[in-house]
Amino acid sequence: MLAHRRATSSFLHTARRTLATVADSGFASSTVEGVKLATKEVDTPISTLSFVVKAGSRYSTTPGVAHALERYAFQNTKTRSALRITRESEFLGASFSPSLSRDAIVLTAEFLKDDLAYFFEVLSDVFARPHLARHELAEVVGTLLKLDSTAAAADPSVAVTEALHLAAYRRGLGLPLYAQPSDSISATSVSDYKDIVYTKANLAIVGSGISLDKLSPLVADFLEDAPAGTDVPLPSSPFYAGDVRVPSTAGNAVALGYATSSSAPEFAVLAALLGGTPSIKWSYGSSLLATATQGKAVASLTPYAGSSLFKIIASAGSAEDTSAAAAAAASVLKSVASKPVSSDDLKKAIAQAKFAAVSPLEGKPGLTATGVSLLTTGAVPDTAAILSALDSVTAEKVKSAAEAVVSKVAVAAVGKVAELPYADELL
Incomplete structure (x- = not known):
């Protein structure tokens, strides 16, 4: 049944994908099921796959919520436990890493080329089916937020860069990259933010050492139930001298x-x-x-x-x-x-x-x-x-x-x- 479903979904996505184009940067790009794709074929046994989500700190609905959502990555999902994700990635020889910028939350996997389907599925689970449990915020995520903000405050160059963004932009790009001790972050506020930004309209999937033809069918296979959503507008960030x-x-x-x-x-x-x-x-x-x-x-x-x-x-x-x-x-x-x-x-x-x-x-x-x-x-x-x-x-x-x-x-x-x-x- 699974093979039949994938064959059917692959046929459907082929009918709904845009024509691929190749840029001078070497990336071939396309759109499948509303998801933007770009890949660069590199002759190496290692592939890298990133889910780039328009969910960086500049889009935060409440202070610190983007940082919290990023730190929830690779915790329990509705189909996999955090322990299972860790054990399976170790068994296959790979690594996962989340990152946060003012523009995006990025979920990345590096793995042996033949394991593309598995790692695409895991990243899809983290993106489309996160659990976002309250106890994870209290026991794991909250601790990671404190460590990140403490490390940033302890580095004068990082701290002054954060302060400069506030002086230059105030809001939008001026919002802090890291959660602050005064922020009121709950599992509910993180879930509400996830519902806004973790949608196909705000997702770009980019790979290196991967062909577009191999990546495209996986969108229909593993992101079929992901919400379509709407494109999150770019917050205004005028410059202020402060x-x-x-x-x-x-x-x-x-x-x-x-x-x-x-x-x-x-x-x-x-x-x-x-x-x-x-x-x-x-x-x-x-x-x-x-x-x-x-x-x-x-x-x-x-x-x-x-x-x-x-x-x-x-x-x-x-x-x-x-x-x-x-x-x-x-x-x-x-x-x-x-x-x-x-x-x-x-x-x-x-x-x-x-x-x-x-x-x-x-x-x-x-x-x-x-x-x-x-x-x-x-x-x-x-x-x-x-x-x-x-x-x-x-x-x-x-x-x-x-x-x-x-x-x-x-x-x-x-x-x-x-x-x-x-x-x-x-x-």
């Missing part, structure tokens, strides 16, 4: 930030130009921030659906040294805003920006990025378009980007905040 200060004994850090559109090649080049992250271990590098701060300040651009956050993070141990690093970083930024950079510096920054933009599209991070792109734009990332946009950046555009940051900046400080600078003291 100052957020978080007292902490874990260390000191200061962050400057500016939010721009999701397509922001000039800010990617500005981040690469300022730099700070060495390309060779035990070396500060030769970027502007590396030279000015001896590796105590780093610039980067974090892309999200609908927005990108440009940021500079200074962290140097003591409050005095961190303040000096932040001031030096601000001075470098103002110098870039005052005159166009040289052609050689621009050429180097564009090359580094290309690498920074394309490298996250590989490996497990690439599966997540591809899934988020499918859910928010309907297509996989266009690598050629990304590289072309970076090639079109001019020195004048980089100068204008720096001017924008200098004129309207969000600042966050973590640590001995009485000794750390405010926004108007930096720029």
